[in-house]
Amino acid sequence: MRGAGLEYSDVREYQAGDDPRTIEWNITARSDRPYVRESLPDRGLDAWLLVDVTRSLDWGTARCLKRQLALEFAAVVGQLLIGRGNRVGALLFDDRVRSIIPPSAGRTALLQLIARMERATDGQTPSAVEGGQGAGPTDLGRALAEAGRLIRRPSMMVLISDFMTPGGWQQPLSALAIRHEVVAVWITDPREGEIPDVGVVTFEDPESGEQILVDTRSAHLRARFQQAAAAQRGTIRADLLRARAAVAEMSTAAELVPQLVAFIKQREAQRSGRLARVGA
Numbered sequence: 001m002r003g004a005g006l007e008y009s010d011v012r013e014y015q016a017g018d019d020p021r022t023i024e025w026n027i028t029a030r031s032d033r034p035y036v037r038e039s040l041p042d043r044g045l046d047a048w049l050l051v052d053v054t055r056s057l058d059w060g061t062a063r064c065l066k067r068q069l070a071l072e073f074a075a076v077v078g079q080l081l082i083g084r085g086n087r088v089g090a091l092l093f094d095d096r097v098r099s100i101i102p103p104s105a106g107r108t109a110l111l112q113l114i115a116r117m118e119r120a121t122d123g124q125t126p127s128a129v130e131g132g133q134g135a136g137p138t139d140l141g142r143a144l145a146e147a148g149r150l151i152r153r154p155s156m157m158v159l160i161s162d163f164m165t166p167g168g169w170q171q172p173l174s175a176l177a178i179r180h181e182v183v184a185v186w187i188t189d190p191r192e193g194e195i196p197d198v199g200v201v202t203f204e205d206p207e208s209g210e211q212i213l214v215d216t217r218s219a220h221l222r223a224r225f226q227q228a229a230a231a232q233r234g235t236i237r238a239d240l241l242r243a244r245a246a247v248a249e250m251s252t253a254a255e256l257v258p259q260l261v262a263f264i265k266q267r268e269a270q271r272s273g274r275l276a277r278v279g280a
Helices: 025-029 066-083 107-121 140-150 170-179 219-242 256-279
Strands: 007-013 035-040 046-052 087-093 097-104 156-161 181-188 200-204 211-215 246-251
Touching (some): 066 156, 087 107, 170 181, 181 219
Antiparallel strands (some): 007 035, 200 211
16 A cells, blocks of 8 residues: 555656655656655554553462563563564553553564563562652553543553452543554463462452451352352453453463464454454
8 A cells, every 4th residue: 555654665647636745856857747756654553552560460379470471471462563563662550650651663662661561570660660659559440541641543552451450440441442452461360260278378468468367278268259259250351341352361370372372363263253244
C-alpha cells in the first residue's frame, strides 16, 4: 500500500489535490510536467505494555514467581512486536501509573524498557525508581482510567496483571477496549486455586501486611477455599470477556512459550471462525 510515510516508493504525475510538498523537483525540472513522490505508509503499530508491579506478584510456588513470569512475557512479546517493525512502550502501575515509557522501535529501546521493568522486579517499586513516595495497593481501575487519558492514538494494549484487586476496573477496561485492541495477560499460580495439607500456616496479604493463621489440615477449609477460588476465577474471566478483552492466562506452573503459542493459535482460530461467519 502507498500513502504518507518516509520510505520512498515511486513517482507519478501530479494530480489535482496532491500535497505540493511531495513534488519531486529533480524529475519535474527535467520534464514538461510536475511529478510527485510516493512512499510506503508508516504501518507500525504502537503497543503498550500495562504492567502491574504491585507486591501481589511476589508470589510463586511452581517454576517461578508471578513477577518473573510477567517480565518474561513482556520480553518475549516485546521482541515479537519489535521484530515486525512496531513500537513498544510501557506503563508501570500499582495504585496509579508510576512510570511511562513512550513507544519506541528497535532492539536497544526494548532492552532499555525491560531494564526499567526489571528494576521494579528486583524489589524496588517503580515509585522508588522514579522518585515517588512508595507503592500502594493495586488500583487497577484508576490505572486503566489514567492510561485511557494518556494514550489517545489507537494502539494494542497488553495488560499484564494477576487481577488480585478490588472491583471497579471493569468499566475503565471496557472504555479502553472501545478505542484500542486489549489483550489481558492473566498471571496465575496453581496454589491460588487450592491449598495443600501442610499443617498450620501463616498467610500474609503482600500489599496490606495483614496476617492470618490457617490450619490447612482441615478438609472442610480446603474445600471452601477451592470453591471460593473457582468462583473468583469465573468472575474475573467473565468480566474480562465482557470488556471485550482477549484473555491470555499464563501460569507459573509451565514454560511461557508453549502457553503463548497456544494463545496465538486460539486467537487465529477465533478470527477465522468470525471471518467464516461474516462470509456466510
